[in-house]
Amino acid sequence: METRENRVSVSFSRGIFLTRFGSPLEVVEERAVMVPQPCVGEVLIGVELAPINPADLNVLEGKYGTLPALPCVPGIEGVGRVLEVGAGLGVAGEELEGKRVLLPHGFGSWRSHGTALASELVVVPEAVPVEQASMLRINPATALVLLEHFVELKPGEWIVQNAANSGVGRSVIQIARACGWRTINVVRRAGLGEELRAIGADAVLESSEDLGARIAGITGGVPPRLGLNAVGGESALALAKTLAESGVLVTYGAMGLQPVRIPNGLLIFKDLAMRGLWISRWYKNATLSQRYNLFERLFHWASTGVLHTPVEAIYSLENSREAIAHAMRDGRGGKVLFKG
Numbered sequence: 001m002e003t004r005e006n007r008v009s010v011s012f013s014r015g016i017f018l019t020r021f022g023s024p025l026e027v028v029e030e031r032a033v034m035v036p037q038p039c040v041g042e043v044l045i046g047v048e049l050a051p052i053n054p055a056d057l058n059v060l061e062g063k064y065g066t067l068p069a070l071p072c073v074p075g076i077e078g079v080g081r082v083l084e085v086g087a088g089l090g091v092a093g094e095e096l097e098g099k100r101v102l103l104p105h106g107f108g109s110w111r112s113h114g115t116a117l118a119s120e121l122v123v124v125p126e127a128v129p130v131e132q133a134s135m136l137r138i139n140p141a142t143a144l145v146l147l148e149h150f151v152e153l154k155p156g157e158w159i160v161q162n163a164a165n166s167g168v169g170r171s172v173i174q175i176a177r178a179c180g181w182r183t184i185n186v187v188r189r190a191g192l193g194e195e196l197r198a199i200g201a202d203a204v205l206e207s208s209e210d211l212g213a214r215i216a217g218i219t220g221g222v223p224p225r226l227g228l229n230a231v232g233g234e235s236a237l238a239l240a241k242t243l244a245e246s247g248v249l250v251t252y253g254a255m256g257l258q259p260v261r262i263p264n265g266l267l268i269f270k271d272l273a274m275r276g277l278w279i280s281r282w283y284k285n286a287t288l289s290q291r292y293n294l295f296e297r298l299f300h301w302a303s304t305g306v307l308h309t310p311v312e313a314i315y316s317l318e319n320s321r322e323a324i325a326h327a328m329r330d331g332r333g334g335k336v337l338f339k340g
């Protein structure tokens, strides 16, 4: 007879717990806990991979837009397999068993096992590489919304972004190329030009100095209408100054920890619009069909190699501090992931 014990071969699961906010290396501890049992309408998921994103580090520090109640298991996104189906799901539950799914919002992905409502799951096609699947829900989704939500871009139109070597930045480059838009990419260090051009960047600039003139040289004098800012401070101002009249600067990250300061004249005489994006809010407000459409395209691009985020290292949950220290390093060549 099939029992829970032979379907789920382990009785203990592991998780990284956050009990207080503070320095990311000091506030996490790895613990063993019982494998949770799915309630009515829920499934048990065995986590495969979960990345460490900048937003996760902000949560550990207690410096994010919304903070979880403590103690909690951090981890904003990830991917896993449905191991067991709770009561009340009928045929829909049977269909979910064994499927790879995106971990839903609030799951806390830095763990080996967890339960979730079946209704919140998005099934991942097997053609999507598991590493890419673990990182799709936040950064590539953000990139797609940044490119489509604020300015109706025409074929061949230029956009400009900073932090272009980030996960989001690379997705912007790849999606823009797939959709027929052109990107000018500002990075903060030398030596990335060849790599970013190889994934579809049209231009890579290693500093924001004299940005307007250099962009005019690249675009033949046509200023971009969309600027994407994940840094703030002087870098954001440099982007704003290059934009066309009534252009839009969208701020979605604050890696430089400096506020966006825009001279009055850019607002009065150029009518620039300052917008922001938080992908969690987009998901909350999106209709089912908007979400479905977004995932369908991301899965297609990830399974065909159009979208690819490099991974620098994969750590076990037992090595949480080492993993977090690695994710905090400047000049990484890719994302740091936890293996569930």
Ligand SMILES: NC(=O)c1ccc[n+]([C@@H]2O[C@H](COP(=O)([O-])OP(=O)(O)OC[C@H]3O[C@@H](n4cnc5c(N)ncnc54)[C@H](OP(=O)(O)O)[C@@H]3O)[C@@H](O)[C@H]2O)c1
Pocket: 053, 054, 055, 138, 139, 142, 163, 164, 165, 166, 167, 168, 169, 188, 189, 230, 231, 251, 252, 253, 254, 255, 256, 257, 277, 278, 279, 280, 329, 330, 331, 332
């Ligand atoms: N609003 C949203 O919904 C949303 C969604 C996703 C991400 N984000 C934000 O987007 C940003 C990028 O996230 P990610 O996961 O794509 O990042 P990531 O892959 O971890 O890479 C971080 C990038 O930031 C660059 N960077 C770090 N400090 C910097 C500084 N002081 N000045 C300029 N660049 C700096 C790094 O440059 P090097 O390559 O030179 O080290 C690296 O390219 C983060 O701020 C994140 O919170 C926001």
